[in-house]
Amino acid sequence: MERIGQCHCGLLRVITDGEPTRVYVCHCKSCQRRTGTAFHYGATFLKERVRLDGERRIFERGAHTGYRIRFHFCPNCGSTVYWEGDRNPRVCGVGLARLKWERFPRRAILFSRSRCTTGSTCLLTWDTTNKTGLDNLRSLSDRSRSDFSHCRASKPQEVGLRLTTKPLCEENRMPYRLHYFPESGNSYKLALMLTLCGEQWEPVWTDFGGGATRTPEWRATINEMGEIPVLEEDDVRLTQTAPILLRLAERSGRFLGADEDERFQILRWLFWDNHKLTGYMARYRYQRTFTSSPDPQVLGFFRNCLDDFLGIVEQHLQGRAFVVGDRPTVADLSMVGYLFFPKEETGYDFMESHPAIRAWLDRVAALPGWKHPYELLPGKRLRRYRKA
Ligand SMILES: N[C@@H](CCC(=O)N[C@@H](CS)C(=O)NCC(=O)O)C(=O)O
Numbered sequence: 001m002e003r004i005g006q007c008h009c010g011l012l013r014v015i016t017d018g019e020p021t022r023v024y025v026c027h028c029k030s031c032q033r034r035t036g037t038a039f040h041y042g043a044t045f046l047k048e049r050v051r052l053d054g055e056r057r058i059f060e061r062g063a064h065t066g067y068r069i070r071f072h073f074c075p076n077c078g079s080t081v082y083w084e085g086d087r088n089p090r091v092c093g094v095g096l097a098r099l100k101w102e103r104f105p106r107r108a109i110l111f112s113r114s115r116c117t118t119g120s121t122c123l124l125t126w127d128t129t130n131k132t133g134l135d136n137l138r139s140l141s142d143r144s145r146s147d148f149s150h151c152r153a154s155k156p157q158e159v160g161l162r163l164t165t166k167p168l169c170e171e172n173r174m175p176y177r178l179h180y181f182p183e184s185g186n187s188y189k190l191a192l193m194l195t196l197c198g199e200q201w202e203p204v205w206t207d208f209g210g211g212a213t214r215t216p217e218w219r220a221t222i223n224e225m226g227e228i229p230v231l232e233e234d235d236v237r238l239t240q241t242a243p244i245l246l247r248l249a250e251r252s253g254r255f256l257g258a259d260e261d262e263r264f265q266i267l268r269w270l271f272w273d274n275h276k277l278t279g280y281m282a283r284y285r286y287q288r289t290f291t292s293s294p295d296p297q298v299l300g301f302f303r304n305c306l307d308d309f310l311g312i313v314e315q316h317l318q319g320r321a322f323v324v325g326d327r328p329t330v331a332d333l334s335m336v337g338y339l340f341f342p343k344e345e346t347g348y349d350f351m352e353s354h355p356a357i358r359a360w361l362d363r364v365a366a367l368p369g370w371k372h373p374y375e376l377l378p379g380k381r382l383r384r385y386r387k388a
Helices: 029-035 131-143 149-153 185-196 216-221 241-252 260-290 296-316 330-335 355-365
Strands: 002-006 013-017 022-026 040-046 050-053 057-062 068-073 080-085 091-095 107-111 121-127 161-168 176-180 201-205 230-233 236-239
Touching (some): 029 040, 185 241, 185 330, 241 260, 260 296, 260 330
Antiparallel strands (some): 057 068, 107 121, 176 230
């Protein structure tokens, strides 16, 4: 969706397209000084999604993170419409009140780094459709100059706020939480993506073997689909690795396709992977290795299908470095999900059977920050019935 905003006098315009990577409310002292109000209400976008039109001047200052940050303002009326900084050069910020803010996602994150007495940053989410909430938020802020425990005492839900006590990391990134179990290649896809993107995430080990995901309570509160992984972002729970990978890619600007055709190809392989490669490999490996008496006919069926699917990947990778284009994308991160696990578990030694797949896995493993699944996903393992 295209959104157009402007400064106070209208000489400087800002045009955004696509959705913001984050909507936030900040009441640090610098934002208060700049806006002359209690809050700066903003949204961050990937830079390529934002255009400025009109003359502007730039004010630069140091941010609390130590990076430099630049504010673009109209030389005629002085209002700031845009900012960008060195901490994350891929994104920029836009003052939301300059755009049609009703159309933005309902929930915003409240930053209050300079106010929190716990040493880390408390996180409040605010229902942005609740305008009374904003007024209450102002008075709440006046009362709680230095301690967020006031927010808790003030029953935030009554003022249109929801409070979580999860700290944001040093640089105000999203505090992701990944519900996983170590043998889950689907969980590995997300853990790897988050790690390669330099995101902070907290592993939440789940007793999959003990049937945790089958309980009505887990399904009612964590994932109605009864599946792992679940990625918690703020206090929203996201499921299904493919759309999550795409969302993380959009946010970070990494592992995306370069153009429409590449984006189409990425989707094509993500669907295929979920349906076939990952779908069958996950079941085959689980039955083969982690159950006490697998049905040989079922194993045989899966094995035949997998031989075919792996052959397709082997063929596709002949003469190609990665699945789509010449750079790694989320299609690669999805398709490798189950392939790094030990050959004793998967029943495949790619070195022997599929040299192009092996070489591709080596290229993925060479990406800066790459880690093996069992390194990224710690904790108690499932019982291995099959040893080789
Ligand atoms: N398409 C899903 C697959 C998730 C999935 O199958 N997860 C497995 C564990 S790795 C699971 O929870 N299986 C339980 C079940 O299917 O009942 C995704 O991409 O997230």
